[in-house]
Amino acid sequence: MSAPTKQTRQDVYVRDGYRCVMCCATDPLTFQHRRAVGMGGSKILPPPVDGLTLCASCNQRCEADLQDAALAHGWKVRRWVRSPERVPVFFPAELAWYRLEGTRRVRISAAVAMEMGCAVYGDEWMRWRAHALFGADGRGTR
Numbered sequence: 001m002s003a004p005t006k007q008t009r010q011d012v013y014v015r016d017g018y019r020c021v022m023c024c025a026t027d028p029l030t031f032q033h034r035r036a037v038g039m040g041g042s043k044i045l046p047p048p049v050d051g052l053t054l055c056a057s058c059n060q061r062c063e064a065d066l067q068d069a070a071l072a073h074g075w076k077v078r079r080w081v082r083s084p085e086r087v088p089v090f091f092p093a094e095l096a097w098y099r100l101e102g103t104r105r106v107r108i109s110a111a112v113a114m115e116m117g118c119a120v121y122g123d124e125w126m127r128w129r130a131h132a133l134f135g136a137d138g139r140g141t142r
C-alpha cells in the first residue's frame with residue numbers, strides 16, 4: 001500500500017467531516033491506512049474504504065497502545081482482510097456504526113456492525129469488542 005492519491009485523501013477527509021474520527025481534533029489531520037502498510041510498501045494505491053481521517057496523535061496510538069480498540073472499532077483492519085469495506089467503522093462522536101462504501105459512509109445498527117465484524121473475524125472480533133468495552137484503558141488485560 002502506498003500513499004493515497006490527492007483525490008483519495010480529499011474524499012476521505014470529506015467523508016469523515018474534516019475531523020479526527022477518534023477524538024474530533026481538526027488539526028493536524030492525517031490519512032490513516034486501515035490496513036497496515038507492508039514492509040517496503042507496495043505499489044497498490046489505497047481506495048477510500050481503506051483510509052480514515054485521524055489526527056497525528058490518534059494515528060500513532062492506533063499502532064501502539066490503542067491497537068485492540070482500533071481493531072474492535074474498525075479503525076484498523078487486519079492486513080489479510082481483502083475487502084476492508086466488510087469491516088464496519090465506529091464513529092465515537094456520533095456513537096454510531098457505519099459501513100464504508102466508495103467515498104460514502106452508510107449508517108448501520110450496532111447489531112449489523114456486530115454481524116459484519118464476526119463474518120470477517122469470528123471470535124477474534126468478540127474478544128476485541130470485549131477489550132474495547134471492558135478494558136479500563138482500552139488496552140485489555142493480556
Ligand SMILES: [Zn+2]
Nearest residue numbers: 020023055058
Ligand atoms: Zn485524534
